[in-house]
Amino acid sequence: MGDIGAPELLIVLVVVVFLFGATKLPDLARGAGQALRIFKAETKGLREDDPKTQPPTL
Template sequence: MGAMQPWHWIVLLVVILLLFGSTRLPGLAKSVGQSMKIFRKEMKDLRDDDKDTDGTAAAPGGATSGTTGTTGTGTTGSSGQVPGIVENRDRDIPKA
């Protein structure tokens, strides 16, 4: 009862085709493939960064050599802020 039999897969494919239609499935597959490609690239970059920082000593400014912090992958920039975050002082919202 635990394993899916071939007719289960056929029913599942028919339901997916009915829900999404044959015109949207290629676009969906393409976007999933692009997402996986980006995910793999970021994971490789993280592994490479870990290897780079493990063997190096800290620079006099407190930063490790070889890292700039401007990649936009969640690292902080030179000002110590996370990219994409807007502070309250930058907004045009009147204070009550």
């Protein structure tokens, strides 16, 4: 249990299309991509602000 194969992914895709409709899927994907880019930028900023990851200054 826990292995996701092609049939399971296909079922999930069909359910998503039925729930949101084919016209909304590009908007959902665009929003998810934008959210992921923002999240990635914020976590990068946090790592740059972390004093543990900064090289020591002389």
